[in-house]
Amino acid sequence: METVVELSGVVAVLSNFPALAGIDLVVHRGEIVLLHGPNGAGKTSVLRVCAGLLPIERGEGSVMGVNLRTHRESVREQVGLLGHSNGLYLELTVTQNVSFWASTVGATAQEVALAMQRMKIDGRLAHVKASQLSAGQRRRCALASLIVRRASLWLLDEPHAGLDTAGQDELDAILQSAVSSGATVVLASHETQRSRLLATRVVKVDGGLISGSES
Amino acid sequence: MTTTQGTATPTTQKLGIATAIALIFLVLSGLIFSAEDVVQGSTVRMMYVHVPSIWVAYLAFGFTALCSAVYVSNRSRSLIWDRFAGASAEIGVLFVAISLVTGSLWGRLTWGTFWVWDARLTSTAFLFITYIGYLAVRRLGGTFSQRARRSAIMALLAVLEIPLVHFSVNLWRTLHQKASIADPNAKVQLDGFMLFTLFWGLISFSMLFAWLLIHRQRLMALEDAVQDQGLDRAIQERRTEAGR
Amino acid sequence: MTSRMQTVRRVSLAVVRKDLRIEWSSKVLLNQVAPFSLVIMIMFAFALDNEGILQRVAPGLVWLATLFSMLVIVQRSFAVETADGALDALRVAGTEPLGIFIGKSLALMVQLLALELMLLAIALVLYAVEPTAMGYAETFATMLIATIGLGFVGTLYGGLGAGARGRETLLPLLLLPAVAPVLIGATRATEAAFGSGGAQSSEGWPWIGLLAVFAGVFGAVGALAFGPMIEE
Numbered sequence: 001m002e003t004v005v006e007l008s009g010v011v012a013v014l015s016n017f018p019a020l021a022g023i024d025l026v027v028h029r030g031e032i033v034l035l036h037g038p039n040g041a042g043k044t045s046v047l048r049v050c051a052g053l054l055p056i057e058r059g060e061g062s063v064m065g066v067n068l069r070t071h072r073e074s075v076r077e078q079v080g081l082l083g084h085s086n087g088l089y090l091e092l093t094v095t096q097n098v099s100f101w102a103s104t105v106g107a108t109a110q111e112v113a114l115a116m117q118r119m120k121i122d123g124r125l126a127h128v129k130a131s132q133l134s135a136g137q138r139r140r141c142a143l144a145s146l147i148v149r150r151a152s153l154w155l156l157d158e159p160h161a162g163l164d165t166a167g168q169d170e171l172d173a174i175l176q177s178a179v180s181s182g183a184t185v186v187l188a189s190h191e192t193q194r195s196r197l198l199a200t201r202v203v204k205v206d207g208g209l210i211s212g213s214e215s
Numbered sequence: 216m217t218t219t220q221g222t223a224t225p226t227t228q229k230l231g232i233a234t235a236i237a238l239i240f241l242v243l244s245g246l247i248f249s250a251e252d253v254v255q256g257s258t259v260r261m262m263y264v265h266v267p268s269i270w271v272a273y274l275a276f277g278f279t280a281l282c283s284a285v286y287v288s289n290r291s292r293s294l295i296w297d298r299f300a301g302a303s304a305e306i307g308v309l310f311v312a313i314s315l316v317t318g319s320l321w322g323r324l325t326w327g328t329f330w331v332w333d334a335r336l337t338s339t340a341f342l343f344i345t346y347i348g349y350l351a352v353r354r355l356g357g358t359f360s361q362r363a364r365r366s367a368i369m370a371l372l373a374v375l376e377i378p379l380v381h382f383s384v385n386l387w388r389t390l391h392q393k394a395s396i397a398d399p400n401a402k403v404q405l406d407g408f409m410l411f412t413l414f415w416g417l418i419s420f421s422m423l424f425a426w427l428l429i430h431r432q433r434l435m436a437l438e439d440a441v442q443d444q445g446l447d448r449a450i451q452e453r454r455t456e457a458g459r
Numbered sequence: 460m461t462s463r464m465q466t467v468r469r470v471s472l473a474v475v476r477k478d479l480r481i482e483w484s485s486k487v488l489l490n491q492v493a494p495f496s497l498v499i500m501i502m503f504a505f506a507l508d509n510e511g512i513l514q515r516v517a518p519g520l521v522w523l524a525t526l527f528s529m530l531v532i533v534q535r536s537f538a539v540e541t542a543d544g545a546l547d548a549l550r551v552a553g554t555e556p557l558g559i560f561i562g563k564s565l566a567l568m569v570q571l572l573a574l575e576l577m578l579l580a581i582a583l584v585l586y587a588v589e590p591t592a593m594g595y596a597e598t599f600a601t602m603l604i605a606t607i608g609l610g611f612v613g614t615l616y617g618g619l620g621a622g623a624r625g626r627e628t629l630l631p632l633l634l635l636p637a638v639a640p641v642l643i644g645a646t647r648a649t650e651a652a653f654g655s656g657g658a659q660s661s662e663g664w665p666w667i668g669l670l671a672v673f674a675g676v677f678g679a680v681g682a683l684a685f686g687p688m689i690e691e
Contacts, residue, residue: 011450013358018446021453051551055360057446073690076553087548089477089539091485096477103473104554129484130543149552207456341636348633355623365619368684369633372615375680376637383640383669387647
């Protein structure tokens, strides 16, 4: 099976605090891996390392064959990260936000419309400013932006947070279909009941380390 | 190297002693042995501090730029170049300050005013401010490699910025109004020994620069190492969090 | 290579449209920055307290007000990027940094140009400046070329350590010395255009040349340095 993520002994530092204290993690293509653990365990930092955002201080890491120590910038086009912040422009409307992300990669207006439709932010919400959206609606807007960017490794941080049941179902369906079309998903969550059903593998993170794994 | 040893090695000790002797000799020849100037009298002795200071400042900033360029172009991204760049810039800021102070004191004695809006003075003031900005960028925080990358870019930008500022200030003063006061050094007729003293000043100040640079770089390495040791301890503490 | 150029073009267009759209819907330039620069122009009159002097130094005051306002616009330009982690998102999406640089520079230039035209109008009214037709042409040429340089250098330094604490207070210290050549060149060129202190309009063109050099240099350097600069 093709290896998508490979981390060994990775230490990553956030202004002198070792958010990751020696992580070992391997993820294969087509998996949906759930990282779970308490707040501050280092889940977000794992995702940021995989996305090539957070530099590796010690240890080795690669994502889709790209060495994260030396070339972490070049992994990014293939990775979609949805973090705690949604990466939206608060003064712009939903459509303007999604269209902006689409235009940076040359996606068509049709793709924008489709993504917005799938995240149910078309219709009335389409012309509302991002600053006036609820937390869940912002999340959906960010996910729609992610869809139009066509990433092949999805890194999602608390993706279910703030979504209502229908939104969560919709997200699960989107992730399933993304995986079946060749993508790989790593998601972090401390609320696991829902994510466990979705995940093919659960990895426990605590104290900046991997402390266990279950299938 | 343990911290109790300090930052000295036998070589730097020898360099330090040689520098001290050279500086003592500079003080003696500058204040006692060398002659007064026909026009300026004893005030000309200011030159033996003023000129070597600005020399060291330019030397230091040039070295900062060089080390930053090496850091950027070297694939191994060795932090020693970053520390040399930072240490050199700190010394440069110190010496440019010394040359501004001695220059304005000298100006007060010979021109009757602390400051004139002369092209060279103005761009030296900008040099001073630019590298204070550089040192502020170094303190922005983040990891060592973040600091190194940011400050290397800043140092290289400064290399570009300084000539642009100097060129435009020069144009400003020469096109706009003729500089009313001639270069002070030009009025001084240097005899052989005065020239030698000035030359000696350049040498001894350069030695002082080298000595300060090596020590400051080692001190920075120790500071980084302390932070790194803190990191080892922090990693251990972090790992124990998992058990709770 | 051509495909990279296409990407750069696409990204810069997207970014400049997005930035101007944000300004269009938030109206910060119109409602906050423009009044701020008006206040500066009025305060200059209080400080200098002499109509003759005001008329004489009007070009310098216009450009000082421009630079102070530019600090605010640059900070705002990067505040919208970091408010919800959008710059992070751009970085993680591997969005071409050169495109981001050009796009944000263009948006900054458009906003600065609008502001400068307003300041010019204020100077005409408040400081009793009366340029000739040739003077107007020279003024507009100065504004255009100075603004190109300011847009590049403002975006370059604005991106430095975006998101790092203490960056807002550091920006003026870094940016103002860097734009000193623009202040000198643009002020002298505008003096020639306004005929301040008996200056001839032909004296302005060498200064416009200096501004063009500045714009060229910082455009080239910004294109190289912006990517590494916004990196974490």
